[in-house]
Amino acid sequence: MTLKRQKTNQKFMSEEQKKLLEAQLWAIANELRGKMDADEFRDYILGFIFYKYLSEKQYLFANKLLLTESNQDYALEKDADNIEAIKEESLEKLGYFLKPEELFSAIAQKGNADTEDESNFILEDLQSILNSIERSTMGTESEDDFNHLFEDLDLGSTKLGRSVEARNTLISKVLSHLDKIDFALEDTEADVLGDAYEYLIAQFASGAGKKAGEFYTPQQVSKILAKIVTTDKKKLRTAYDPTCGSGSLLLRIAREAEVGEFYGQELNRTTYNLARMNMLLHDVHYGRFDIKQEDTLEEPQHLDKRFEAIVANPPFSAKWKGKDNPLNETDDRFSQYGKIAPASKADFAFVQHMIHQLAENGTAAIVLPHGALFRGAAEGTIRKYIIKEQNYLDAVIGLPANLFYGTGIPACIMVFKKCRVHSEDILFIDASAEFEKVGNQNALTDEHVTKIMETYRERKTVEKYSHVAPLTEVEENDYNLNIPRYVDTFEEEEPIDLDAVTTEIAHINEEMKEVDATIAGFCAELGIKAPF
Secondary structure: OOHHHHHHHHHHHHHHHHHHHHHHHHHHHOOOHHHOOHHHHHHHHHHHHHHHHHHHHHHHHHHHHOOOOOOOOHHHOOOHHHHHHHHHHHHHHOOOOOOHHHOHHHHHHHHOOOOOOOOOOOHHHHHHHHHHHHHHOOOOOOHHHHOOOOOOOOOOOHHHOOOHHHHHHHHHHHHHHHHOOOOOOOOOOOOHHHHHHHHHHHHHHHOOHHHHHHOOOOHHHHHHHHHHHOOOOOEEEEEEEOOOOOOHHHHHHHHHOEEEEEEEEEOOHHHHHHHHHHHHHOOOOHHHEEEEEOOOOOOOOOOOOOEEEEEEOOOOOOOOOHHHOHHHHOOOOOHHHOOOOOOOOOHHHHHHHHHHHEEEEEEEEEEEEOHHHHOOHHHHHHHHHHHHHHOOEEEEEEOOOOOOOOOOOOEEEEEEEOOOOOOOEEEEEEOOOOOEEEOOEEEOOHHHHHHHHHHHHHOOOEOOOEEEEEHHHHHHOOOOOOHHHOOOOOOOOOOOOHHHHHHHHHHHHHHHHHHHHHHHHHHHHHOOOOOO
16 A cells, blocks of 8 residues: 555545544533533533543643653553653643643543442532643743633533532533543544534534624635635735634634734633634644734734734624724724724724734735625725725625524625735625525535635636726725626526417417306306306
């Protein structure tokens, strides 16, 4: 068997592993489904998966350090000096530390021990272990990345069971199921666990209704954004998402290009924790990402940095302080545009923020509601400034309606560049009619994504699909970017053959006369008056 064939089989097995792991984890998640809302049991199951991941990572790392020792099983290690040495190495390389007795398998086995006393009660031990993981990072470079990471795992919540015993039984059962699954962390060829984690996030999003938009962007939309910002690039020093949710958009970029450092900001505390877990689960070293929790527009955390790639799916038409905060009038992000984005619609405030953060050689791809393309007043003024004065708008891509969880409205992608190659025009793509139905949602296929990307990269006009509009044409439209102004998707109806229609009507009339005569005959036989 050749080396090339071996690699092919490795990928095939990894795909099998991923699908099996996805099914196993989703089955375990359903142990909690009847107890609470989707977004609540999401936090528990993803938290427990993350704890198991950290545990297995610690176990494998420690065993490598113990290769020269007679005992090469960290779970059985008793020597205090060895444990202390492993702790020092772990905090530097992994960013955290777990003692042998704190490993996932140890607590899972204790919770499911077949005893008649209370020695299998694990809630207090489990809470202590989760707290210990966070405390182990205090005073180290990874402290910010682990601080309060497990705060959403309320092991005392009555939603897990009315009594302490019921909660202990449920959690022990979930841990036992997880303990039987091999996360295959030694398989460096495939990010099986990371993919499965993303799968779970998508599954939870489908059941979370309007809340889903806070943490999840559909995978195919993520793929388009990532491909846009990595066009003609194999390496990126930095990638940034100012409304990063679960971090999936940032991680998607890493599938298209090698990324040096990831930066993100997220307002929702629970989602912020999820993003940090997601980064670590995808084996992004704690020193390579900086995710902050705060309001991006009011309390931006990375203003001193400029980014090569920016992707974002901000909350559609979110409220913000706008002119109610006088500091916005003098803020470098907003002050030059002549108007402040309305307090009821922060869409262009997010755009302005990202333009401010964009490097001279960078690309930003932003998901926005269609209204951002044509609404007037302050937004019209800002839009005109971006196009006419800055000339940063590179492309507008219209997406199908009902793509996003929690809202059925159609969205678009606006692409911005500071150093545009095609500085005399703007590309418009209308992909709104091309999708497939998946349950109650619309979805993009790989073929749809490929067509969008080929059109974007070749920057070509395709009848009823795309148009390269000179800036003069955009100016003639008063900087209104409504896609139907540029891409004519009107389908002419088939011409009507009036002679054929007349003949058909005459034929129908003859048939009606025959039916009337038949009915009249029946009425005569019955001795009743005909109805006509």
